[in-house]
Amino acid sequence: MNKQRLFLFIPVVVVVALAVLFWRGLSLDPNEMPSALLNKSVPAFDLPVVPAPENPQGLVTASHEMLKGKVSLLNVWATWCLPCRQELPFFNTLKAQGVPIYGINYKDDREEAQRWLAEFHNPFVFSVLDADGRLGINLGVFGYPETYVVDKQGVIRYKHIGEMDANSWEKTIKPIFDSLN
Template sequence: MRRFVFFLPLVCFLILGGVFYSQLGKDNQYVPSALVGKKVPNFTLISLENDQMVTQKDLPHGPYLMNFWGTWCPACHIEHPFLVELALKGVPIIGIDYKDQKHLAEQWLIEKGNPYQQVLMDEMGLFGLDMGVTGAPETFVINSSGVIVHRHQGVVNEQNWPELKGYLK
């Protein structure tokens, strides 16, 4: 018993050290999304292409990506070419033009190409709030049963695409 008490500080040190070591190098900006595991919340948004009202019934039935972007967002410029690449590979992407202006968005898609199956206008950012978006770009992976399985904050690129792709089924 005495001997155990003598070694107690060392045991505590090792346990704490192990815990701290396992946390080293983790992304401390990472915040889990509250929406993961839930269905896409109800919405009614206006389509950029044809001014039609779009609700969640009009979303794709298979797995797809939902990408929040805006012409005001510098990182979206960097992300865009990769999204175009993904679209060419046949990945369905729904674009949410987040807190943006219609004519700027139209111009952007004409100039840079349109990787989106559908672009919906969220001018007030209210759908963004419902999705728990904190900025752009932000990308959600939605599986074939319409459940959000992953949220990626920041640019989607070659490095992190395999992770997102893993959820896309």
């Protein structure tokens, strides 16, 4: 008889354990996701560049080596990504302040990306077209947009998931960016 009573408590224990796990999961900040590439070099790439509206005959391809030499931001974006569109005005503000921002146009149409950059005043030094998504996969991208702080040696020092705005820049990213300069 005691064994039967003990079995009655098993569902209660399971429900309590699941409730604790769900409560813990809901209290986590998704922007605090660790990056496997933190303190590692930007993955190697040699990709076509989305032609910039102001210089359509300019740079044809770009590589990871071109990120070296100055602290910069590396932003993964797409024309179908609403938060990507929302952060562009702020990126144009950063560009006007001299912050170099490089783009990775993720799984997108080249002509649509070019039109989009013309419409929203291209904030990027250049933006490569990651048509098959391989660079995004190598970076560990799982949400859009994502922005990386890259040091002068081409090493990723910070990963920001989601839209970047003045608040995230001032409180988190700018102090890291400035400390690397």
